[in-house]
Amino acid sequence: MSTVFVNSAVEGPNDEAVAKKLITACGGQVAKTYGLNEKEHVLKHLTGYNQAARREPWLVLVDLDRDACAPQLRAHWLPNPSELMCFRVVVRAIESWLMADREALARYFGISAARVPADPDALSDPKGTLVKLAAKARQVELRSDVVPDPCGGRRSGPGYVFRIAEFVDEYWRPEIAAASSDSLRRCLCGLRQLIERASASCGI
Numbered sequence: 395m396s397t398v399f400v401n402s403a404v405e406g407p408n409d410e411a412v413a414k415k416l417i418t419a420c421g422g423q424v425a426k427t428y429g430l431n432e433k434e435h436v437l438k439h440l441t442g443y444n445q446a447a448r449r450e451p452w453l454v455l456v457d458l459d460r461d462a463c464a465p466q467l468r469a470h471w472l473p474n475p476s477e478l479m480c481f482r483v484v485v486r487a488i489e490s491w492l493m494a495d496r497e498a499l500a501r502y503f504g505i506s507a508a509r510v511p512a513d514p515d516a517l518s519d520p521k522g523t524l525v526k527l528a529a530k531a532r533q534v535e536l537r538s539d540v541v542p543d544p545c546g547g548r549r550s551g552p553g554y555v556f557r558i559a560e561f562v563d564e565y566w567r568p569e570i571a572a573a574s575s576d577s578l579r580r581c582l583c584g585l586r587q588l589i590e591r592a593s594a595s596c597g598i
Contacts, residue, residue: 398592399425400451400585403443405433407555409455409488411562417453419568420585425450433457440472440481447479451592453585454479457487460518464577478595480588485577489520492561493527494571494578502565504532515577525550528557 400422402413407430414424428443429436433456443452456471458464464483472481484491493499493514500507509527517523528540539553572579 396593397421397423398451398589399423400453400589400592401425401443401446402427403429403436403439403452403454405436405456405488406430408558408562409457409484411559412488412491412566413453413455415562415566416568416582416585420582420589422451422585422589433459437471444472444474444476444479444481447476449478451478451588452476452480453588454481455484455488455581457484459486478588478592480581480584482577482581482584484581485515485575486517487520489524489558490514490517491568491571491575491578492558492566493517493520493524494573494575495565495567496574498565498567498570499524499527499561502561503527503530503536505530512574515575521549525554 400417402417404410404413404427410427410430417424436454436456440454443454446452461467464485468481468483475481493510496507496510499510505527509530511517511523514520525541528537531537536557538551539557540551542548542551568578568582572582
């Protein structure tokens with residue numbers, strides 16, 4: 395069976411790594427990635443992505459952050475999604491989905507899985523929580539990459555993007571994580587349906 399190519403639009407490089415992993419996990423092939431310039435940029439171009447999804451498959455991810463309700467926001471931001479569009483609001487940030495694979499993150503950081511929150515979708519500051527977990531990592535290099543200098547005023551360390559991408563590529567298991575994140579489970583379900591629709595429309 396031929397492979398379905400899926401475009402994606404995301405907020406930043408870590409979201410890109412996750413989107414690519416999700417596409418391949420659902421049986422698709424990664425095409426082009428757009429956005430990569432924060433949430434507002436993705437939302438500004440959402441109508442254009444949706445128009446493109448009339449012809450080819452798209453996965454668009456934005457973080458819920460501190461906004462109220464993901465289903466309401468999805469309906470507000472994109473009331474009429476195209477047939478080949480999978481638009482999902484991540485509850486509450488991409489780090490929530492990463493922590494949902496508790497065993498993998500614990501193995502990567504070299505910490506106990508019991509330290510990783512069991513309900514990451516409920517966290518108000520997923521990125522802050524992940525950075526605090528990294529502060530307990532066994533490897534000094536990993537800690538210095540992910541954890542910021544307390545006097546620097548940054549939320550993450552200089553190697554944060556590289557380390558998260560490494561974790562996603564080599565350790566993170568979306569199917570396992572989906573059992574602890576309803577937000578991720580719904581995304582995987584929607585993406586599989588998208589790829590099935592694209593296959594059917596192409597007569598694959």
